[in-house]
Ligand SMILES: Nc1ncnc2c1ncn2[C@@H]1O[C@H](COP(=O)(O)OP(=O)(O)OP(=O)(O)O)[C@@H](O)[C@H]1O
């Protein structure tokens with residue numbers, strides 16, 4: 001079997017190009033220019049003072065070439081007059097020479113100032129955008145993160161926040177080049193409008209070519225995003241601690257490297273293909289531009305030879321033509337670069353435009369400080385967005401205050417999905433979830449989450465200190481060692497933490513220097529400590545005990561039972577010894593609640609629960 005067949009085909013070779021690649025149309029290019037004002041607004045928000053300094057420096061710098069040519073022309077004319085018919089030098093002659101010198105000095109200094117402003121602006125912009133990006137990403141629905149299309153968008157937006165910094169510099173350059181060009185063009189125009197028209201005409205084809213290839217480049221990069229994401233993933237797999245064990249023992253390296261190399265080669269070929277095309281066409285169009293420049297140059301020389309213009313004017317004009325020609329070209333190139341950058345900005349702006357659907361409605365209620373009636377699932381059915389498969393079907397149950405319930409069921413029956421609905425990470429497809437008789441959607445999300453503490457089966461292992469790892473349960477308490485220790489003590493994590501070289505201040509994990517990693521069970525105890533620190537009205541543990549040894553698990557749950565006495569809790573576990581301690585057990589089967597009751601009752605019924613219990617018990621006999 002080929003490696004491609006194993007991992008799918010995100011490189012886009014067989015993908016439908018009409019869907020993935022934007023067609024290179026002019027309208028779209030122009031539309032993309034609309035991205036410039038919002039982006040410039042971000043730049044302005046990030047650093048208004050520096051932006052003004054940058055702009056001023058650039059405009060002044062832009063006028064220097066014409067000024068220098070004009071002063072140079074006056075100097076030459078004076079010298080020529082002195083030599084040809086002994087006209088004395090004007091009294092301000094040496095002043096002109098000094099001015100020429102000063103202009104050159106100012107130009108050199110301004111270049112440095114502009115560089116400095118560009119760097120400052122870029123840094124501020126990057127920080128500003130990254131912060132906005134993080135804030136925005138944190139607000140989006142969980143659903144978004146489970147959608148690959150969204151992921152590609154996020155990825156492109158991330159890259160853009162750093163890569164698009166160029167845009168600021170380029171925009172500044174465009175302004176500078178435009179001012180220079182206009183000033184030099186005015187100088188040429190005074191002498192001959194036709195000269196100017198000829199010059200411009202020769203540059204336009206190069207501009208069109210540039211824009212065309214810029215657009216092709218964007219299309220390509222757009223199309224390559226999924227493949228690049230896969231490359232990143234493969235690279236990551238090959239270089240993480242988690243991956244290393246399996247990679248070695250299963251001998252996966254050749255497979256991963258092979259796949260990486262296949263995808264990378266494909267991307268390389270596509271990119272080089274476009275670059276080669278650009279080389280041929282670009283060279284051809286450049287020749288047209290050069291012909292324009294030298295054609296007008298020859299015209300000026302001819303007019304000087306036949307005596308129509310003076311040497312001083314000729315030098316002024318050839319300087320202006322040279323400057324204008326390279327600047328017009330630069331203006332066009334820069335403009336197409338901007339159009340290109342603006343296209344890339346589409347993704348960033350689109351990402352900012354993604355709005356979360358699960359939000360607090362205006363005037364939402366605060367969650368009850370003391371829950372009176374508890375939670376109720378009323379005929380809840382649920383399918384994940386984008387899928388028609390009903391994971392939960394008509395599920396109804398109540399969770400009263402001071403009740404501890406457990407959910408059991410085989411893998412993939414929808415236990416974790418119930419938790420996601422109860423915590424309003426998703427809204428039900430049908431039916432209602434009530435809290436104290438009111439729909440969950442009536443409550444303010446933040447305040448609802450304040451009242452719930454959840455430890456998911458795939459809880460996070462933060463590569464931070466042990467203390468911070470517990471503090472994430474209620475981050476306001478991060479500087480309260482007393483409460484953090486108490487939580488660790490309750491979850492039995494304290495013993496493991498005390499053994500660490502730096503105790504609670506020990507950085508965990510393996511990413512950072514001096515960090516110490518924990519065993520799976522030790523991590524779980526730390527995660528459970530978060531739930532105790534959270535001290536919320538509803539505590540949910542979604543199977544965070546799978547890696548605990550038998551004694552630890554017994555102790556952890558004994559404590560959990562004691563500590564949640566009189567509180568609302570929801571427990572998901574595959575171990576019946578644990579589940580037994582709940583007031584009520586819900587048995588989930590095929591997305592429905594098949595049975596519910598206490599352990600002994602359910603055993604008596606002799607249904608699905610009894611069957612699963614027997615299976616597990618048989619293993620211990
Ligand atoms: N984000 C998602 N998008 C689409 N389908 C999903 C998503 N998450 C879970 N599912 C599907 O929903 C079903 C129920 O998943 P859920 O995680 O709730 O199961 P579970 O009962 O918690 O299983 P386990 O015991 O393995 O933890 C599964 O078949 C799964 O494939």
Ligand SMILES: [Mg+2]
Pocket residue numbers: 415416417457542
């Ligand atoms: Mg689960």
